Amino acid sequence: VIVGANGIGTPRLLLMSASERFQNGLANSSGLVGKRLMLHPHGSSAGIFDDDLEDWVGPAGEQLVSLQFYETDKSRGFVRGCKWILMCTGGPQQMVERWDKGEGTRDEPFWGTEFTRKMQDSIGHMMEWQIINEDLPEETNYVSLDPTLTDSDGLPAPKIHYRTSENTRLMLDFHLQRSLESLREAGAKKAWITRRRVSSGHNLGTCKMGNDPETSVVNRWGQAHDVPNLYLIDGSVFTTSTGVNPTATICALAKRTATYIADNARQLEVAS
Incomplete structure (x- = not known):
């Protein structure tokens, strides 16, 4: 599942997807979904x-x-x-x-x-x-x-x-x-x-990327720490806004994540 609704739409979808297993929203064990809006x-x-x-x-x-x-x-x-x-x-x-x-x-x-x-x-x-x-x-x-x-x-x-x-x-x-x-x-x-x-x-930063599941929502590939088959490919994963227009960076991250999914899918390693 690939989500690209950017810094407001993506956290909204995750927060609406609360369940018995994910009581604070999907992929939100860190409590950072929606936080750090820039x-x-x-x-x-x-x-x-x-x-x-x-x-x-x-x-x-x-x-x-x-x-x-x-x-x-x-x-x-x-x-x-x-x-x-x-x-x-x-x-x-x-x-x-x-x-x-x-x-x-x-x-x-x-x-x-x-x-x-x-x-x-x-x-x-x-x-x-x-x-x-x-x-x-x-x-x-x-x-x-x-x-x-x-x-x-x-x-x-x-x-x-x-x-x-x-x-x-x-x-x-x-x-x-x-x-x-x-x-x-x-x-x-x-x-x-x-x-x-x-x-x-430019709505950025509400699903932070990082290596530590306790302090971030997705890993370096945009893959949710809590939900292995969920990937985010928009500005929500930014750790800082930078002082420049974000479109090119968003496109580069999306292409990088897509390549990662395709490469791992060939080896039947994409989580499901």
Whole structure:
């Protein structure tokens, strides 16, 4: 049985699969199913330049990446770091959100007489950094089953318990300030923080991988310690979120687990 419902769906399925044998949920002898949820809080900053940057050209993806401040430097007051991503900034609708909701600009006049001037200044003349935190695993951040709320099938909905840690807040503040400095040094005539969010949608870490069944849910192959024919192939097995997008790592782990299953199945060694 292979499960790939990621950091919220996978623990939900395991917790719903409680039985007389697995009273706290399937594969949960460690008590860690659902624990250590990581969400990749992130922010962004933007700068306006006199040059025509054609910043609306191209897909909404990474055009340049910096890991300059990615490694731990305890003198900053926190551990770990962030990835910086230079993004194209899109068209008028996205520009409105940056002016109207950005930190430091949401109280500025925008609508009415200022609208045309600010849109002309920014469209085609903006550079934006996306900052992705390495959210750290904490057992106080977790997924459980909601005691009352159900889905359309009458099954318990997942309940998210999450508070952004002090380390993550300090990390994000530091990186956003450095990103503003970089924009100004590059010649921006105006720079501001455009977004600060708790979650990026990367739901990770709720079924920890490890060698010790007492402190992890699955082994190095994604195989559940308690249920030998159960494999997890998603971001729930992450031991830390890292500060980068998790998709490539999830794909690599899934391929690795699939290869392990296939190789052992040939020798009739896959548990059943």
